[in-house]
Amino acid sequence: MRSALLQLSSTDDPAENLAITAARIEAAVAEGAGFVLTPEVTNCVSASRTRQQAVLQQEKDDITLAGLRDLAARRGIWLSIGSLALKTGAADGRFANRSFLIGPAGDIVARYDKIHMFDVQVSETETYRESAGFRPGTAAVVVETPFATLGLSICYDLRFPQLYRALAHAGAEVLLVPSAFSPVTGAAHWQPLLRARAIESGAWVLAAAQCGTHDAVRGKQRTTYGHSMAVAPWGEILAEAGEAPEVLWVDLSREAVDKARERVPSLTDDRDFTGP
Secondary structure: OEEEEEEEOOOOOHHHHHHHHHHHHHHHHHOOOOEEEOOOOOOOOOOOHHHHHHHOOEHHHOHHHHHHHHHHHHHOOEEEEEEEEEEOOOOOOOEEEEEEEEOOOOOEEEEEEOOOOOEEEOOOOOEEEHHHHEOOOOOOOEEEOOOOEEEEOOHHHHHOHHHHHHHHHOOOOEEEOOEOOOHHHHHHHHHHHHHHHHHHHOOEEEEOEEEEEOOOOOOOOOEEEOOOEEEOOOOOEEEEOOOOOEEEEEEOOHHHHHHHHHHOOHHHOOOOOOOO
């Protein structure tokens, strides 16, 4: 399957982001993409809870979801919307960080709410408390498609290998890791973590990422690492972006998964143990 990973630099204006994302999907389809992937929080990158409250919508009303579903149907493509920030109606007011797989009829084939919240202090001046604004998901998701079985994840999930082991054991051949990675942690850990998830699972890893400094109407501007990446099941980096918006291309095949898992059958060599 000819696949296009979109690296974006989304703002805190969902309408503006939708127009840019749709145009880039159209361009990718014109070049032969049958599967297009967007990054985490495609609809709105914002560090301001008040701005999020003002512009985010519930799933049923979200303009990005509606617009991209329509586009997928018109072009007959598979589309991974890396994630959307969405209102949930929860009593505590927290949002969902939700990934969507859209089928070529424009239908929602799968949803996944990010399980692991990015609550870290990267440095004395850079702190994140994702759980203050977003409620964590509780369920891992694997979905069958005609071209591969996909395992869904989002960004900080990448640091929890047990999730990917479970996805691989459930049949995932392609692991999706849409992200908005911190520049500090990205420079230190992004590439080795993505390669490790591919190698230990014998699976493709596709990571479409946000990049650059994100324009904001309100609040502090966020900066993200970029470096979207496609990693083969044997661990080779087949494509890597820089720090500006661009498109990466990769041709997915099930044969590459089968070959990697035959050479090192670690998924069938798991053993129960006691301790420590």
